Amino acid sequence: MSLDPWVLAAIMAMAAATYATRAGGYLVFRAFPTPAWLRDALAYVPGALFVSYVVPALAAGGVQQWVGAAATLGVMAATRQLSLAILGGTAAAWGVWAWG
């Protein structure tokens, strides 16, 4: 039940940064007209960001990660359910882990 000061500082800073995006976006867009290119660029950010997280992680990983990722994508394509995709992908990775 400990509360480390550095962890607390990180949590507070993360909370502030997150709330800045939630409230700040609404307030800024309400106050100023936003250039179209910025709006377009922000719309591309989420997809590109998660690709940039996943691709290096898979490149650094092994068979467990590759099989798990393929299974996640497969279940996602088949069911369109985030929770089933996470469960299916993790189960596949678990299978590889138990096998090897």
Added chain:
Amino acid sequence: MSEVRPRFSRAAYLAGVRDTLPLLLAVVPFGLVCGIVAQGQGLSLVEAVMMSALCYAGSAQLLALSHWGVPAPVLAASFAAFVVNLRLALMGPVLAPWLNRVRGWRLWASLFVMADQNWAISVRAMTAGRHDAAYLFGSGSVMWALWVITTGAGHVMGATMRPPPGHPLFFAALAVFVAIVATMWRGRRDLVPWVVAAGASLLVSRVVDGTWYIVAGALAGAAAGVLRDRLRA
């Protein structure tokens, strides 16, 4: 004109809660994973629950936790949270017709609980003619509560099972992102930005320490998308 009067009704709050119930199934594994990863990175139960309660941003929390350390990386974690959540800055303005009519805690609390799923059903409700921000608050607050509870449960699971590094339970964190990537595919126009993002992130991850490769990939991909659209237009 009654249209101008701020509206924040109990009925809309309850409608938001009710419409959110089918979405809650997706929150459970995500919250459990977040708690398990937090435990694996050495956070206490109080710290893990506090992070979920105050940030309430699953993908940002997972990203920050996957690059955790001692002492906690205050700057890198908050920067990661900011960049991952930039999409929220785009989502708020869409609900302006609701939010512009409420003031004080109702406005700030509604913005606090705005996340991907409850934003999406709120936009759908707005398009269908509902005009009451309490719907967003109702939907968001029930998801927030479950998020906090499942993070705590995940932490307890992690502490009980003590999975070793490399255990497939930790793959679940990566699976969350792989599945999120799949939901973000908007069609062929994403191909060029995504390939550029993949290339840039791979390159930078080999050269620079920390989470900068994610930022570099995101910015390179977004720039590629905007440039391509401009050249084509």
